[in-house]
């Protein structure tokens with residue numbers, strides 16, 4: 001049957017993190033690999049109460065097909081919620097998605113033809129890469145800098161591509177606490193990338209799952225709010241990291257002509273997002289004490305982050321040549337190892353010692369691979385697991401370096 005698969009699917013490997021997570025299903029494994037928010041901060045009471053109420057009071061609607069663009073109640077609640085972030089939109093600018101990954105997929109389907117070019121950071125979110133690969137996309141990627149995207153490099157690259165008659169289709173960024181690097185884009189760069197987007201008429205895709213998870217420093221305005229409804233930005237949001245991922249609810253915002261198309265694509269692929277799950281999100285926005293919830297989540301995650309950073313300081317002395325980001329929010333650390341370390345090889349060595357991470361290579365666009373980086377998730381493991389896991393990781397790295405040295409001297 002394989003010979004009948006679509007050409008693009010023949011070699012398609014999917015989201016490589018998924019494959020790796022299967023490899024580490026050992027209950028003794030300490031995993032820093034997933035991108036999981038912690039179930040300790042899920043508002044279980046609210047979810048249970050709302051589910052019960054919806055099923056009791058409105059079973060006909062809850063269990064029926066529902067509107068493709070989403071529940072009006074939820075869209076209105078989101079519109080109100082976004083006002084505090086200085087985003088002012090109407091119903092025609094929003095569509096409910098079945099999570100952030102679905103939101104990304106819709107954009108790929110809407111804009112990309114085979115070999116179309118996406119401008120992105122390097123590294124960037126592996127799930128987006130997997131999704132855009134379905135459309136056979138190519139990349140013009142620039143190394144992310146300490147204050148976010150290399151906007152000048154991107155602009156020069158865009159100019160070059162336009163001169164070759166290959167104008168990129170969109171710029172994909174995660175400006176707040178990027179997955180995987182946890183880097184946040186400065187205001188200066190946000191304004192610059194927006195001006196690049198306007199100058200060349202290339203839409204800016206702002207993927208924003210972590211924006212509420214800031215533990216220190218000042219909030220920086222979103223690209224969407226900076227654009228002031230001029231239609232250059234498409235926002236991708238999800239309830240996964242602020243409420244819980246199991247509900248699979250998110251939303252895309254943007255110009256009405258774009259949102260209308262999203263709805264048509266959604267209608268042809270998954271039809272609707274479960275109403276019950278949307279009702280829970282509406283109750284979360286309308287009835288829950290959001291400030292208290294976010295403060296609790298921020299406190300919980302920032303304690304874990306500080307704990308992880310301390311463990312790194314203790315176990316990775318300067319002379320090991322290992323560097324890591326010091327994030328102000330989000331769920332990840334990005335670690336750069338000495339060049340001679342291949343973190344994919346290290347992943348299998350680490351699995352033997354029962355500690356896991358994501359090898360950085362799943363986060364690089366095609367043609368931009370690097371081998372010496374890794375992504376760490378600090379939000380899910382317990383404090384004890386962090387202490388033990390970082391010790392194991394340090395042990396594995398030291399062992400790898402020693403063996404590597406022996407191999408080199410044996411040659």
Ligand SMILES: Cc1ncc(COP(=O)(O)O)c(C=O)c1O
Pocket residue numbers: 035098099100101102125127174179207208209238239240245249250
């Ligand atoms: C940057 C980014 N975008 C989108 C997603 C997908 O979110 P969801 O779980 O809602 O599909 C994630 C999840 O980790 C992410 O990190």
